[in-house]
Amino acid sequence: MIDAISAGLLALLTPQAVLFLFLGVIYGLVIGILPGLGGVVAMALLLPFTYGFETAATLALLLGAHIATIWGDSVTSILYSVPGSAKGLALCFDGYPMTKKGQAKRALAASATGALFGGIIGAFFLALCIPLIRPVILALGPSEYLIMALWGLTVIATFGEGSLMKGLTASVLGVLVAFVGMDVVTATPRFTFGSDFLMDGISFPVAMIGLFAVSEMMKLTIKGVPIVDRTLVKEESTVMEGIKDAITHRWLVVRSSILGLWIGVLPGVGATVAGLAAYAQAVQTSKTPERFGKGAVEGVIAPDATMGANEGGGLMPTLAFGIPGGESMAILLVAFMGLGVVPGPDMLTKNLDLVFSMVWIIVIANIAVTIIGLGITPWLARLPSLQANLMVPIVLSVCFVGAYATRGHIEDVIVAAVFGVVGYLMDKYRYSRANFVIGMVLAVMIERNLHISMTLYGNDFLLDRPIALAMLMFVLITAALPFIRNWRRKKRQLASGVTAP
Template sequence: MLDAAWAGLVALGTPTAIFFTVVGIVYGIVIGLLPGLGGIVAMALLLPFTWGMDFAAAMSLLIGAHIATIWGSSATSILFRVPGAAKSVALIFDGYPMTQRGEASRALGASAMAAVLGGVYGAIFLAISIPITRPVMMALGPAEYLMLALWGLTIIATFSEGSLLKGMTAACLGVLTAFIGMDVVTATPRFTFDSVTLMDGISFPVAMIGLFAVSEMMKLMIKGGTLIERTVTEENSSVWQGVRDACSHWGLVIRSSLLGLWIGVLPGIGQSVGSIATYAQALRTSKHPETFGKGNVEGVIAPDASLGANEGGGLLPTLALGIPGGEGMAILLIAFIGLGVVPGPQMLTHNLDLVYTLVWVVAIASIVTGIFAILLTPILARVPTLNPNVIVPLVLAVCVVGAYSDRQEVSDVIVAGVFGVLGYIMDKYRYSRANFVIGMVLALLIERNLHISVSLYGDWFIFQRPVALGMLFLIIFTTAWPFYKNWKRDKELKKVAQAEHGSAS
C-alpha cells in the first residue's frame, strides 16, 4: 500500500504533471470567477485536450481545474454576492456581510484556507474511506437524503430575524420558483404557461445572480456609497487573519469536511444542497449562532471546507463501484475511459498506484490553489471599495455575461433582471433572500426523495429506516437545543433577578 502511495506521488513529480497542475489551477480560478461557469464546464472544456496525455498529467489538469473553481466562485460570492456557481451560494450568507464590514481579505483568506484543509482532509479520508465506502453507500438512501435536506431547512428560522412569517414567506417563494418547469417525478409541466423556455425551469445560478448581485447594484445606484459600509473607510483585515481563523476552527473544518466528503459520495445530492446542509451544521454547533448571517467567519469556513472535501468524496463511488458521484465525476469517468483506464472496483486491486495518484492530485491541487488564492486576495479585496461609477457597470456586465453563459439563452438575462427587481423589493421590505435560496435549493430534493421514500417503503417509511430515524432525532435535538438553552438561561436570569429583588427589598 505504501509502495502504491509512493508510486502515485512519483507520477505527479514529472515536469509535465507539475505544469498541467498549474495550468489547470490558473484556468480553474478564472472560470470560477466568471459567474455561471462552474467546475463541470471547466472540465468539459478541458476534456478534449487530455487525449493522449499520461494519466497523472491529465488528472492534474482536470481535477486541478475543478478544485480551483471552488475558490474562484467563492470569491465572487464573498465580494459581490454573485455566486460563481450554485454550490457557492452559502458563502453569500456570511461572506458578503464580512466584505461590507471591510473584512473581505479575512473572508477570502478563511475561504481559501478552509478549502485547502477540506481538500487535504478529503484526500486523506478518501484514502482511508475506500474500504468503508460500499457499506455507507448501501446504508444511505432516499429517506436519509430527505433527512439531510430537512436539516438544511431548519436554518430558515436563523434568517427570519424580526418576523418568522416573513421568513417563511420568502422560503415558500423559493420553493414555488423551484417548482417552475417539469415536475421531477411525473414530468408534468408546472407554472410553465406553455412556454418551452420555462419547461426547463428557472436556472438556480441565474436566479441567484439576479436576487443578490443585480439587486445590490440597484441599491447601490439608488443609495450611492460603496459596497462596504459607509462607516468603514477601507479594508481593515488581512488574509492571514482568515487563514488563522480556519486553522483555529479545526473541529468545524473536520466536521464540515466529513459532511462534504459523504455528500460527494452520494449521487443524487447536489453540492449546493451540501453547502447549505454544512452551513446548517456550523450554525447548530456554533457557540455564537446568533451572529450567523451577519458576518460570522464560521459561516464562510464550513461551506468551503465541505466543498474542498467534496472532490475526494465524488471520486469514491467512481473508484469503489464505477458509479460517478456527480456530473463532474461523470466527465472524469469519460476521461478515464479515454486514457484506457477502466474505473470500478478492479482499480483498487489492479491500479492502486493510479488511485493514490488521484488522492495526491486532490491534496496537491487544493494546496496550490490555496497559495494562488492567498496571493490574489489583496488585489481582489480592493475591488469592493471602488467607486460605484466603476463597480456598478463592472458587476452588471459580469452578471449579464454570467446569466447568458449559464445556458446561452438571452431569456436568462431577462430572468436575472426580473429576479434583481424581486431581490431589491425583498431586501427593502426585509424578506430574507437567504431563505428564498434555501427554499429553492431544497424544494426539489425534498420532493424527489419524499416521493421515492413513500413509493418504496410506504407512508411510515421513517420507521423502516433506522438511519433516517436517527437523523430525524438528531434534527429535532439540534433544532430544539438552542431553544432549550435560551429557555434555561432566561429562567436562571429570572431567578437571579428575583433573588436580587428579594435581597434589595
C-alpha cells in the same frame, strides 16, 4: 500499497503533470471567479484536451481545474453576494456582510484556508477508504455491478433535486442516447438512421460540451449577463487574520469536513445542499448563533470546508463502483473512458497508482489554490466589478472548436449544438442534466454486465447470484420509498382530517 502511493506521487512529478496541474488551477480560478460559469462548465470545456497526454497529467488538469472552481465560486459570493454557482449560496450569508464591514481579506483568506483543510481531510478519507473497500470491490461480479448501476440510475433521481419522474425520465433518455451507434456485442447498428457518422456513436465529451457549456452560454444570453458591482469599503482586515480564524475554528472545520465527506459519498446530494447543511450545522453548534448573518467568520469557514471535503467523498463511489454522484463526477468518468481507465475492480488493482495520483492531486491542487488564493486576496478585495460578457462568445467558440477537435469530425459541431439546445430545454423544464449524463455513463456498464452475466450464469442469473438478488430487492425498496412515504403522509393527513372536529 506503499508502492502505489509513491508511484502515484511520482507520476505527478513529470514536467507535463506539473504544468497541467498549474494550468488547471489557474484556469479553474478564472472560470470560478467569473459569475455564471461553474466547475462543470470548466471540466466540460477541458474534455477535448484529455487525449494524447500522460494519464496522470490529464487528471491533474481536470481535477485541478475542478478544485480551483470551488474556491473561485466562493469569491463572488463573498465579495458581491452573487454565487458563481448554486453551491456558493451559503457563503453569501456571512461572507458578504464581512466584505461590507471592510473584512473582505479576512473572509477570503478564511474561506481559502477552510477549503484547504477540508480538501486535505477529503483526500485523506479517500486514501483511507481504498484498502477498506478493495476486498468488497474484488468480491463483486458482473451481476452485482449491473444491479449497482441500476441503483445508481434510480437513487440519483430519488434523492436529487426536482421531480422524481422527470429525474428518472432524464436517466432513461441518457441511457438510450448512449446506445446510438454500433452495438459491439451483436454488431447491430442502433438508432443510426443509415448515417456513417452515427455508427461511431455520440461522443461523450462532445455531448458534455453541448449539455453544459453551450447550454450555459445560451442561458447567459437569454437571462442577460450580469455585471456585478459593489461600493468599495475601506479594508480593515488582513489575510493573516483569516488564516488564524480557520485554525482557531479547527473543530468546526473537522465537523464540516466530515459532513462534506458524507454528502459526497451519497449519490445525488449535491454540493448546493452541502454548503447549506454546513452553514446550518455551524449555526447549531455555535455558542453565539445570533452573530450569524451579520458577518460571522464561522459562516464562511464551514461551507468551504464542507465543499472542499465533498470532492474526496464523491470520488470514492465514482472510482470504486463507477457510479458518479453528480455532474462533475460523471464528467470525470467520461474522461476516464477516453483515457481507457475503467472504474471498479481494475481501478483498485491495475490502476491503484492512478487512484493515489488523484489523492495527491486533491492535496496539491488544494495547496496551490490556497497559496494563489491568498496571494491574490488583497487584489480581489479591491476589485470593484466583474463582467462575464466577455465569456459568451469566447466559450462558445472554444466549445465548437473543442467539439471538432475531439474526433476530427465536423458533424460533432452539430452534435454539440443539438445537445446545447437539449441541455437548455432540460434545464428550463427541470429535467435533470446530471441524471441524463449519469444515464449515458452507466449505459455502457449496464449493457456490458448484463451480457456477461447472461453468458456466465444463463438467463436466470439473478437466482444464481443471491447477493445480486438481495441488491435488486434493495434497489426496488429504494425506488418505492418515495411512493410509500407519500402514501403514508396522505394517510396521516386523511386520518387527522377525519379525527379533527
